[in-house]
Amino acid sequence: xxxxxxxxxxxxxxxxxxxxxxxxxxxxxxxxxxxxxxxxxxxxxxxxxxxxxxxxxxxxxxxxxxxxxxxxxxxxxxxxxxxxxxxxxxxxxxxxxxxxxxxxxxxxxxxxxxxxxxxxxxxxxxxxxxxxxxxxxxxxxxxxxxxxxxxxxxxxxxxxxxxxxxxxxxxxxxxxxxxxxxxxxxxxxxxxxxxxxxxxxxxxxxxxxxxxxxxxxxxxxxxxxxxxxxxxxxxxxxxxxxxxxxxxxxxxxxxxxxxxxxxx
Numbered sequence: 414x415x416x417x418x419x420x421x422x423x424x425x426x427x428x429x430x431x432x433x434x435x436x437x438x439x440x441x442x443x444x445x446x447x448x449x450x451x452x453x454x455x456x457x458x459x460x461x462x463x464x465x466x467x468x469x470x471x472x473x474x475x476x477x478x479x480x481x482x483x484x485x486x487x488x489x490x491x492x493x494x495x496x497x498x499x500x501x502x503x504x505x506x507x508x509x510x511x512x513x514x515x516x517x518x519x520x521x522x523x524x525x526x527x528x529x530x531x532x533x534x535x536x537x538x539x540x541x542x543x544x545x546x547x548x549x550x551x552x553x554x555x556x557x558x559x560x561x562x563x564x565x566x567x568x569x570x571x572x573x574x575x576x577x578x579x580x581x582x583x584x585x586x587x588x589x590x591x592x593x594x595x596x597x598x599x600x601x602x603x604x605x606x607x608x609x610x611x612x613x614x615x616x617x618x619x620x621x622x623x624x625x626x627x628x629x630x631x632x633x634x635x636x637x638x639x640x641x642x643x644x645x646x647x648x649x650x651x652x653x654x655x656x657x658x659x660x661x662x663x664x665x666x667x668x669x670x671x672x673x674x675x676x677x
Contacts, residue, residue: 422465422474424484429502436484437477437503441469446673447509448665450476451500453518454588455551455575456652457483460517463658464665471666472513477503481587483578491590493598513669518626518651519595531596543589551576558625559650567655606638615675616642617668619661621649643668 422440429435438458448468450461458476468474478485480499488495504512530542544550552572556564579585616639620632636642645664649657 422469422476426484427503427506429499431489433480433486433488435477435480435486435499435503437475438465439476439507440465440474441472443473443507445471445473446669447512448472448474448515448669449500449504449509449512450474450515451517452476452479452482454482454591455554455572455579456518457485457575457578459483459574460652460654461515463654464662467662468665471669473509475503475507475509475512481584487583487587491587492594493591513672515665519591519598527592527595530593531599534593539589539593542592546579546585546588548572548576551579553625555652555655556650558623559656560623560648563623563648563650563656567652571655606634610638613639613641615668615672617664618642618644619653619664620644620646621651621653621657622646623648623650624653626651 422438424436424438427435427437436458438461450458450465452458452460457478461474461476465474465476477500480496481487481491488499504510524542526538526541526544530538545553552569554575555567555572579588616635618632618635620627632644632646636644643664647653647657647660649655654661
């Protein structure tokens with residue numbers, strides 16, 4: 414079989430124990446190191462379309478549409494633990510144990526309106542905290558803060574498709590529920606930092622300097638906890654893979670290769 418055939422992505426569906434279905438993409442050979450790609454909001458596994466083929470040359474790539482996103486069903490009760498359970502069930506079904514994990518979005522709550530909603534979850538604060546759940550807000554996730562020449566490289570079809578999917582039944586409710594539930598995750602930040610500080614997992618950070626959601630202070634906080642973390646700053650925004658996929662995948666492949674060599 415030709416290498417490009419081995420790297421071709423295959424979309425599958427998994428019926429979870431709770432009855433809903435999870436859509437996910439796999440690519441590459443299962444005998445290779447596993448790489449789990451986890452998207453943020455308002456995206457789906459589609460955000461990895463430019464990196465999956467290259468990653469699949471060196472890894473077994475797994476990219477799920479998180480519950481309530483992309484082609485995956487909406488969960489009956491939405492929370493981050495429930496999403497975590499869905500992903501754990503997927504990994505168990507695929508017999509994945511050691512793996513590299515790509516994380517994007519939902520990294521730190523820096524929004525005053527969101528914090529106000531957590532402390533006082535009334536209708537007025539909820540409206541302010543979810544005001545970005547619009548076509549304009551979805552567009553801003555892609556291009557806000559970017560220099561015009563970088564923003565021009567992202568076609569409008571990208572955020573228009575995200576907004577179309579977000580308007581399917583139950584999808585906006587999923588986003589609202591996650592914004593509310595994120596307060597419970599944020600309360601564990603210190604414990605998570607202590608866990609990382611203790612175990613010091615090999616880590617790679619690729620950050621877009623024009624990201625309007627995560628600023629330099631966030632980057633530095635990760636580097637304090639993981640002082641040996643490799644960090645790169647690119648001329649990109651929040652959705653870095655939309656404009657800098659080639660640079661990102663090159664860094665990822667190099668990181669995977671070096672980490673595997675150290676383990677062996």
